Amino acid sequence: MDPVRCGIVAWSFSSAPTKEASMPARPRSTSRPTSPPVHRALGFAARSLVLGALAAGAFAACSAAGGSGSSGGDASGEGAGNSVGGGVGGVGGVGGQGGGGVQSCAEDCSANPAAPLCDLATGQCVACLGGDGSTCAAGQVCCGTSCVDTSSDTAHCGACGTSCDGMANAEVSCTAGACVMGACEAGYVDCNGDAADGCEAAGSCPCAPGETQTCYNGPPGTAGMGTCLAGTRTCSTSGTGWGPCYGQVFPIFEVCGDGLDNDCNGVVDNSPDEDGDGWTVCQGDCCDSTAYGCSVPARVNPGAIEVAGTNVDEDCDGTIDNVASTCDANLALDDADPLHGAWAVDLCKTSTGPKSWGVVGANYVRANGVVTTGGAQQRGIQPNFGPNVMPQGGARMLAISSGRARIPGQPGACGSLTCNGLGNGTAPPGFPQSVPNCAGSSLIRDDIGLQVTLRAPTNATGYRFNFKFYSFEYPEYVCSAYNDQFIALVNPPPVGSINGNISFDSQSNPVSVNIAFFDVCNGCPLGTAQMAGTGFNTWDDAGGTGWLTTSAPITGGQEFTIRFTIWDTGDQALDSTTLIDNFRWIADGSNVVVGTE
Numbered sequence: 173m174d175p176v177r178c179g180i181v182a183w184s185f186s187s188a189p190t191k192e193a194s195m196p197a198r199p200r201s202t203s204r205p206t207s208p209p210v211h212r213a214l215g216f217a218a219r220s221l222v223l224g225a226l227a228a229g230a231f232a233a234c235s236a237a238g239g240s241g242s243s244g245g246d247a248s249g250e251g252a253g254n255s256v257g258g259g260v261g262g263v264g265g266v267g268g269q270g271g272g273g274v275q276s277c278a279e280d281c282s283a284n285p286a287a288p289l290c291d292l293a294t295g296q297c298v299a300c301l302g303g304d305g306s307t308c309a310a311g312q313v314c315c316g317t318s319c320v321d322t323s324s325d326t327a328h329c330g331a332c333g334t335s336c337d338g339m340a341n342a343e344v345s346c347t348a349g350a351c352v353m354g355a356c357e358a359g360y361v362d363c364n365g366d367a368a369d370g371c372e373a374a375g376s377c378p379c380a381p382g383e384t385q386t387c388y389n390g391p392p393g394t395a396g397m398g399t400c401l402a403g404t405r406t407c408s409t410s411g412t413g414w415g416p417c418y419g420q421v422f423p424i425f426e427v428c429g430d431g432l433d434n435d436c437n438g439v440v441d442n443s444p445d446e447d448g449d450g451w452t453v454c455q456g457d458c459c460d461s462t463a464y465g466c467s468v469p470a471r472v473n474p475g476a477i478e479v480a481g482t483n484v485d486e487d488c489d490g491t492i493d494n495v496a497s498t499c500d501a502n503l504a505l506d507d508a509d510p511l512h513g514a515w516a517v518d519l520c521k522t523s524t525g526p527k528s529w530g531v532v533g534a535n536y537v538r539a540n541g542v543v544t545t546g547g548a549q550q551r552g553i554q555p556n557f558g559p560n561v562m563p564q565g566g567a568r569m570l571a572i573s574s575g576r577a578r579i580p581g582q583p584g585a586c587g588s589l590t591c592n593g594l595g596n597g598t599a600p601p602g603f604p605q606s607v608p609n610c611a612g613s614s615l616i617r618d619d620i621g622l623q624v625t626l627r628a629p630t631n632a633t634g635y636r637f638n639f640k641f642y643s644f645e646y647p648e649y650v651c652s653a654y655n656d657q658f659i660a661l662v663n664p665p666p667v668g669s670i671n672g673n674i675s676f677d678s679q680s681n682p683v684s685v686n687i688a689f690f691d692v693c694n695g696c697p698l699g700t701a702q703m704a705g706t707g708f709n710t711w712d713d714a715g716g717t718g719w720l721t722t723s724a725p726i727t728g729g730q731e732f733t734i735r736f737t738i739w740d741t742g743d744q745a746l747d748s749t750t751l752i753d754n755f756r757w758i759a760d761g762s763n764v765v766v767g768t769e
Contacts, residue, residue: 276290276292276295277290277291277292277295277296277297278295279297281297281298284297286299287299288307289301289307291317296317298317298318299314299317299318299319300314300319301314301317302314305319307319311323313332315328315332315333316332320332322334322346322349323346323347323348323349324345324347325346326344326345326346326351329346329349329350329351330346330350331349334351336351338351338368338369338370339353339367339368339369339370339371340369340370340372341356341357341360341370341371341372342355342356342360342362342371343355343356343357344370352367353367353370353371356371357371359374360372360373360374361373361374361375361376361377363377363378363380363410363411363412364381364409364410364412369410372410372412373410373411373412377411377412378407378411378412378413378414379407379408379413379414380407380411381407381409381410381411382407382409383407384404384406384407385404385405385406385407386402386403386404387402387403387404387405387414387417387420388402388403388417389417389420389422390420390421390422390436391422391423391436394422394423394436395420397433397436397437397438398423398432398433398434398435398436398437398438398440399421399423399424399432399433399434399436400421400422400423400436401419401420401421402420403418403419403420404417404418404419405417405418423435423436423437425443425453425460426441426443426453426454428441428443428453428454429441441454442454443460445457445460446460446461446469447459447460447461447469447470448470449469449470449471449472449473449476449630449728450473450475450527450630450729451473451474451475451527451630455474455527456473456474456488457472457473457474457488458472458473458485459472459488460473466484468761470630471630471631471728471759471761472484472485472486472488472631473488473630474487474488474489474527475487475527475529475629475630475728476488476629476630476631477529477629477632477757477759478493478494478495478496479493479495479759479760480493480495481493486631486759496521497520498518498520498565498566498567499515499518499520499566500512500515500516500518500520500553500566500567500568501566501567501568503553503568504553505552505553505554505555505578505582505583506548506549506553506583506584507553508536508545508548510534510535510536510622511531511534512553513534513536513551513553513570513622514531514534514622514624515568516553516566516568516569516570516753517570517622517624517637517752517753517754517755518565518753518754518755518756519531519624519626519755523626523627526627527729528627529626529627529628529630529632529729530626530627531624531625531626532625532626532627532731533625534622534623534624534625535622535623536620536621536622536623537620537621537622537623537735537737538594538597538598538619538620538621538737539598539599539600539603539616539619539620539621539737539739540597540598540599540600540619541600541623541735542598544620546594547594548584549576549577549578549584549591549593550572550573550574550575550576550577550593550594550618550620551570551571551572551573551577552570552571552573552577552578552582553568553569553570554568554569554570554571554577554579554751555567555568557569557571557579557705557706557751558579558702558703558704558705558706559704560701560704560705561640561702561706561751563753563754564638564719564753565638565756566753566754568753569751569752569753569754570622570736570751570752570753571749571750571751572621572736572737572738572749572750572752573738573747573748573749573750574593574617574618574619574620574656574738574740574744574747574748574749575590575591575592575593575618575747575748575749576591576747577749578707579705579706579707580705580706580707580710585707586707586747589644589711589713589745589747590644590744590745590746590747591747592744593617593618593620593744594618594619595617595618595744596615596616596617597616597617597618597619597739598616599614599619599739600659600661600671600672600735600737602670602671602672602673603616603657603659603671603673603682604616604657604682604739604741605657605670605671605673605681605682606655607651607655607681607684607686609651610651610652610655610686611651611652611653612653612655613653613654613655613742615741615742615743616739616740616741617740617741617742617744618739618740618744619737619738619739619740620738620739621735621736621737621738622735622736622737622752623733623734623735623736623737624733624734625731625732625733626731626732626733626734627730627731628726628727628728628729628730628731628757629728629729629757630729631728631759631761632726632728632757632758632759633725633726633728633758633759633760633761633762633763633764634723634724634726634757634758634762634764635723635724635726635755635756635757635758635764636721636722636723636755636758637660637721637722637752637753637754637756638719638720638752638753638754639660639675639722639736639750639751640702640716640717640718640719640720640751641658641683641684641689641716641717641720641748641749641750642692642703642708642714642715642717642748642750643656643684643685643708643714643716643746643747643748643749644711644713644714644746644748645685645746645748646685646690646693646714646715647685647693647715648713649685649746650685650686651686652742653741653742654740654741654742654743654746655684655685655686655741655742656684656685656738656739656740656741656746656748657682657683657684657738657739657741658675658682658684658736658737658748658750659673659675659682659683659737660673660674660675660722660734660736661735661737662674662724662732662733662734662735663732663733663735664732666724666726666766667725668724668725668765668766668767669724669766674722674724674766674768675720675722675768676768677689677768683717683720683750684741685715687717689717689718689720689768690715690717691717692715692716692717692718693714693715693716696715698718702718703716708749720768720769721769722766722767722768723758723764723765723766723767723768724764724765725763725764725765725766726764736752738750
């Protein structure tokens with residue numbers, strides 16, 4: 173039972189004035205007895221007892237129904253209080269004292285038709301309490317403490333707590349207890365036709381729910397080409413966007429020999445040369461782009477030379493850092509094969525085709541490049557040159573001489589300062605080269621040389637070789653017309669060469685007794701140890717250089733010729749010899765210039 177109503181009922185029974193109390197007092201008659209008649213006294217007392225009993229019964233009923241009232245006072249006139257309100261006094265007694273909590277509302281709720289009930293939990297007047305809709309108007313129900321029409325209230329549409337707020341970005345109403353979506357707000361659209369989520373998209377609908385479309389995220393122009401295929405994507409159930417593209421096939425690196433256009437360029441079994449090194453994947457390029465894992469793809473292909481210590485398979489043979497071994501260990505002193513002469517210089521690899529690096533051809537020649545089979549003793553493949561001069565690479569080195577390419581004790585060695593060779597020769601254009609302010613001659617004698625045609629590795633930027641020059645004309649014929657010379661003549665001539673020659677000193681003089689490199693002789697920095705056992709020390713009348721290094725630039729993959737040649741200038745007397753060894757390619761990416769040191 174509602175405690176407020178209980179209070180009102182209790183008050184009405186316990187506090188209502190009696191008829192006698194409301195009547196005006198009559199003057200007493202002195203003739204009348206001073207005590208009231210027995211029947212009146214009995215009637216008042218009886219009525220008071222009835223009213224008191226009814227009031228006590230009302231409060232007892234409220235206490236039992238609400239659990240918050242206390243029993244009324246007993247016959248002694250004392251009552252017990254509780255947490256909501258004091259107990260009702262017994263007949264002729266005093267009511268109990270109330271406990272803690274809200275006692276009542278600050279205003280008289282009965283005077284507010286819209287909220288006639290006092291919510292003792294909050295001290296506020298409310299329309300209804302605890303779902304009791306007895307105070308709500310017809311057609312309304314009590315939701316919390318409010319009377320609502322669930323047929324039209326958007327916060328309680330159809331039932332308490334059922335809100336229409338889920339219909340975002342749209343006008344919303346509650347009709348007959350159901351949420352109804354109206355027009356979308358400006359800038360929003362309903363793409364899926366589902367009122368439950370309102371107008372869910374801003375702008376416009378990209379697609380209709382369930383709609384499908386062809387899609388392709390590969391390179392433009394490749395869909396439908398070769399093995400490449402377009403896919404399909406489906407619009408989301410909300411209609412706000414497309415789902416993933418399924419079934420598409422992109423270009424891949426060409427799979428050589430499978431009869432398919434894997435890279436989707438319109439050509440079967442053809443792959444592009446992405447790094448521009450002249451090799452494609454189908455031609456064996458194991459790193460045609462950085463996608464394969466190498467940092468400089470143009471220096472990696474089957475036409476490249478392996479470079480030790482890089483941890484890269486430059487030549488694409490499947491093995492990292494497998495530098496080629498030497499090839500001259502078993503060559504004989506008098507071997508007449510010019511290819512073996514190239515081997516002695518450590519040019520071991522032979523080119524097998526237009527894309528293969530190495531030796532393309534080799535010949536023994538005169539100074540002008542004319543091939544010769546003569547002068548057998550003017551050339552030799554030496555395991556050493558005396559006890560103190562050893563090969564710089566491999567097990568052998570090539571010796572060419574205007575006299576004899578032999579040392580004492582070898583067959584054909586010269587027993588004097590002069591041994592004639594092939595006789596009169598023809599010098600290359602621009603040679604012999606005279607030293608400024610010194611006498612010169614245009615005649616050459618006993619010329620011999622090795623000419624090799626080479627194809628450079630694709631990763632080469634240059635090459636270098638070692639050589640060592642000896643002459644019986646040193647030092648007597650320095651700055652004279654008798655100026656034996658050695659040159660390394662390259663065609664096509666590299667930038668920095670002199671008439672094609674790449675071996676010269678800092679004054680641009682070709683190798684001869686006039687260069688500043690002579691440091692093997694009596695009184696020279698290196699002394700005479702490197703002449704011991706060579707024959708040039710026999711008469712204590714000769715000199716030589718230490719091992720020198722000539723370098724020159726080259727373009728990767730380029731074919732060129734280099735002619736190592738020596739001659740006697742002016743006459744045939746007093747021979748000279750050159751040792752050549754340790755030819756190697758420069759393939760570390762460095763810049764190379766012509767020079768000798």
